[in-house]
Amino acid sequence: MKKTGFFLSLLLVCSIGLAGCGNSGASSGSNGDADGKVTLTVTHYMVEKPKVDTFKKLTDTFTELHPNINFDIQVMPVDKYNDNIKMKVAADDQPDIIFGRPQGMVDITKSGAFLDLTNESFMKRVKPDYLPNVSYDGKVYGLPIDLMTNAVIYNKDLFKKAGVEVPKIYSELVDVTKKLEAKGITPFAASWKDSASYMSFMFPDMFGNLLKDNPDYPGQIMSGEKKFSDIPGYRDFLQRLNELSSHANKDAKDIDYDRSLQYFAQGKAAMDIMGSFAIGTIRSYNPEGNFGVFMYPATDNPDENVMTYSTDDTWMIGANSKHLDAAKQFFEFMASDEGAQIWADGVQTISTISDDIKPKEQDPIASEFQEIFKSGKVVNNQVKPLWYGQYDTTFGQDMTFFLVSDPATRSVDELLQKMDDDFGKINRMN
Secondary structure, eight states: OOOOOOHHHHHHHHHHHHSSSTTTOOOOOOOOOTSSOEEEEEEOOOOOOHHHHHHHHHHHHHHOOOOEEEEEEEOOOGGGGGHHHHHHHHHOOSSSSEEEEESSSHHHHTTOOOOOOTTTTGGSOOOOOGGGGGGTTTTEEEOOOEEEOOOOOEHHHHHHHTTOOOOOHHHHHHHHHHHHHHTOOOOBBBOOOSSSHHHHHHHHHHIHHHHSSSTTTTHHHTTSSGGGGSSHHHHHHHHHHHHHHBBTTTTTTTSOOOHHHHHHHSOOSSSSEEEEGGHHHHHHOTTTTTEEEEEOOOSSSSTTOOOOEOOOOEEEETTOOOOOOHHHHHHHHSHHHHHHHHHHHHOOEESSSTTTTSSSSOHHHHHHHHHHHTTTTETTTTTSSSHHHHHHHHHHHHHHHHHHHHHTTTOOHHHHHHHHHHHHHHHHHO
């Protein structure tokens, strides 16, 4: 494929010497101020308060151990995050530490903006099974500190009130949905306003069984080898999305991700198709809620259903950082037992560092996520890159338009055709 304007502008900048590229302009030392102090700039798009607070605890604890190193933490909106990082790289204003996945930022990764971490000692603490998730073209660029598992979080009290059991197959899930509504209970909490919400609603289906049965189908579509309509089961996935999303809260198109979690936590909906990353936020709204987790049943064969997972919160180092030593020291800390324990305690997710790292007081929601994960009926959804760049933007636009449309009149076949057309246009431009 042709290079984008972003790549070309970076190459031009490198060629005329206005900014360093790759590692050539980076110092291996800390390059602190005159008083020997170093300030590491960090960018992320985390919105969950438990994650934000726990990351602050990580940086504060590290600074206590290394008083000469401080942090300037900058939060960016998730929907514009990649574009903002591109602009910072092009302007030679690259942060020292960058939140995000190299496979979700392929165009930036290919430009040489992230430091190659393949041979760094702290990467040896990450379980090898997870390294493909943070690699590109044979090199490791990110330090993942936890896993994201996706399933259905449900309110056990509301299930009991409606007289329903945990569904094992898709037809049972539809039946549960109808019985909940018959009792005046909203089946699903959701938000179609931002990507964190609608992607979570789709993720267990779109990147669970569908990906297990069609490995690297996103790559095949982005390469032009196939269209969405060529992927076996894709229309069925969209049909399930169409059916279940019509049973969400009526104001889903008007509220954001955080509000949808609050909606569920307060008992205004019985289920939330969501990732394990949301546990802390749900608990912040209802510490004592009687919640559980079940695998999203995409098929009517319980033996075929799987739970999707991937590495989640991941950190990278800017290749042109003037504080490489300090940044690497912080990564060593995040990958240490102490750092991993701080993160596990605060966020309640599965550690990528060790099976022995678990929250000291594990939330029942986290325990049930882990029980499903330990069953082995799982699929790693980020061995290959998913949507990125213009593909990601277009996918989001098409899905949002569909989800906010009237369920009584919207058409799965029209959506499928539009996605084929829109991705075809992108491929023709590349």
